[in-house]
Amino acid sequence: MRRFELVKWYKDKLLQEFDKNWYDDYAPELWEDDGDYDYKDRYANDFDEFINSVKPKRSHIGDAGYDFLAIEDVVIPSLPLAIVDNLNISKKLTIENFYDDFQLAFSLTSNSLKPTIVRTGIKAKMGDDEVLKLYIRSNMPNKKCLILPQGAGIIDSNYYNNEGNEGEIFFCYYNLGFTDITLLRGDRIGQGIFQKYLITDDDSAVETRKGGLGSSGE
Numbered sequence: 001m002r003r004f005e006l007v008k009w010y011k012d013k014l015l016q017e018f019d020k021n022w023y024d025d026y027a028p029e030l031w032e033d034d035g036d037y038d039y040k041d042r043y044a045n046d047f048d049e050f051i052n053s054v055k056p057k058r059s060h061i062g063d064a065g066y067d068f069l070a071i072e073d074v075v076i077p078s079l080p081l082a083i084v085d086n087l088n089i090s091k092k093l094t095i096e097n098f099y100d101d102f103q104l105a106f107s108l109t110s111n112s113l114k115p116t117i118v119r120t121g122i123k124a125k126m127g128d129d130e131v132l133k134l135y136i137r138s139n140m141p142n143k144k145c146l147i148l149p150q151g152a153g154i155i156d157s158n159y160y161n162n163e164g165n166e167g168e169i170f171f172c173y174y175n176l177g178f179t180d181i182t183l184l185r186g187d188r189i190g191q192g193i194f195q196k197y198l199i200t201d202d203d204s205a206v207e208t209r210k211g212g213l214g215s216s217g218e
Contacts, residue, residue, distance in 0.1 A: 002126045002194060004055045007166045010071060010121030011051070018050050056122060056192060065135065065191030068120045068171065074183045076116040076146065076175040083113070115149050115172040118189050123167035126157045132192045134171060140190075145177030148190075155192070158208070 006014070022043065056066035124132050134153030140146045149172060160167040171190045175181050183189055199205075 002130065003124075004066070005123050005125060006051060006055070007121055007123050007168045010168075014051065014054070015047070018047055022046060054121075056120075064193045066193075067137075067188045068122065068134075068169070068190050068192060070183045070185055070187045070189045071119055071121045072185050074116065074118050076118075076173050076181045076183065078178055078180055079113065079174050079176055080178055115174050118171045118173060118183060120169045120171065120189075122169050123160055124155055124169065124192070125160050126194060128157050129196055130157055130194055131155065131197050132169075132194055134169070134190055134192050136173075136190055137188060144175070144181050146173045146175055146181060148172060149174050 054069060054071075056068050058064075058066055126132060132155035134148070134155065136146065136148045153169075153171070155169060169192070
């Protein structure tokens with residue numbers, strides 16, 4: 001079985017939003033009714049439709065990737081500007097020493113400058129011999145100067161419902177442009193592709209996953 005689900009905290013948040021909007025929209029209709037109107041079925045159907053609208057989807061038949069959406073507005077700061085600002089090297093850069101100074105700036109700040117994490121509120125259930133690979137959308141490096149620092153994200157089947165974070169999927173971005181980039185709630189931020197994988201004949205893995213991100217301890 002292969003499917004996307006919402007993690008509990010995100011589903012609860014959406015339920016609160018949905019309740020307010022739904023009752024604001026339909027309350028007059030419900031109160032004018034004499035009690036014959038079965039609003040519970042309508043509520044359940046509308047909520048299911050609402051939940052499905054935020055799950056990853058393919059844009060076209062034949063597409064391999066499922067598009068993930070941002071669940072909140074996120075600002076991804078400019079990495080080059082952060083390096084310059086943090087070290088205040090802009091005044092001393094010259095054509096002659098630019099390369100050496102920039103290399104020094106990056107080496108001194110690389111430990112403190114981490115990629116921006118973008119939450120999705122989504123988890124993925126899949127077969128034991130399957131993996132979900134996360135990729136950047138093709139237009140994001142060209143139009144927004146965004147990159148995934150790890151190239152591709154790997155979501156293993158045992159990440160689903162782990163004790164650490166319930167299996168929530170995240171995207172991590174660096175912004176290589178010279179202006180901050182804002183991703184808005186509902187923007188498509190990346191795509192996931194399900195794939196089968198193989199193991200060696202002498203595979204000896206025996207431990208069970210317990211944690212979420214960084215559970216390997218490295």
